[in-house]
Amino acid sequence: VNVEGCIFCKILSKDIPSETVYEHGNVFAFLDNRPINRGHTLIIHKHHHEDIFDTPEEDLKEMMVAAKHISIAVRMAMKADGINIGMNNKPAAGQAVMHAHLHVIPRFEKDGLKHWPGKNYSPEELKIDAELIKKEL
Numbered sequence: 172v173n174v175e176g177c178i179f180c181k182i183l184s185k186d187i188p189s190e191t192v193y194e195h196g197n198v199f200a201f202l203d204n205r206p207i208n209r210g211h212t213l214i215i216h217k218h219h220h221e222d223i224f225d226t227p228e229e230d231l232k233e234m235m236v237a238a239k240h241i242s243i244a245v246r247m248a249m250k251a252d253g254i255n256i257g258m259n260n261k262p263a264a265g266q267a268v269m270h271a272h273l274h275v276i277p278r279f280e281k282d283g284l285k286h287w288p289g290k291n292y293s294p295e296e297l298k299i300d301a302e303l304i305k306k307e308l
């Protein structure tokens with residue numbers, strides 16, 4: 172199901188070219204055109220969903236299984252020391268294309284990227300947060 176104006180749907184329909192690295196069933200993967208490191212790959216499902224919140228579990232499973240295969244290949248091909256898998260959901264989290272996608276990012280010991288800065292909260296605050304989240308599950 173192609174959604175009008177969606178860049179990733181246009182990549183799927185070949186209206187926009189991409190460096191495809193993987194296509195299996197309903198999962199498609201291609202190189203990010205602004206990679207964090209070379210080999211940075213994006214994984215999408217052929218069904219247009221905006222983000223994790225509206226993607227059915229079955230489709231997420233297919234994407235994550237592909238992420239495993241692609242991580243192995245990217246690690247070998249790029250001789251990476253590690254791999255980050257990420258998913259930005261909603262603009263506040265950095266999502267730029269509103270077609271759900273996973274990032275597979277090869278990492279190197281000295282690639283200059285920093286770990287996310289952690290903040291310090293008290294054990295009591297963490298307990299409150301855990302309770303709030305558990306109530307929603």
Ligand SMILES: [Zn+2]
Nearest residue numbers: 177180219270
């Ligand atoms: Zn789309």
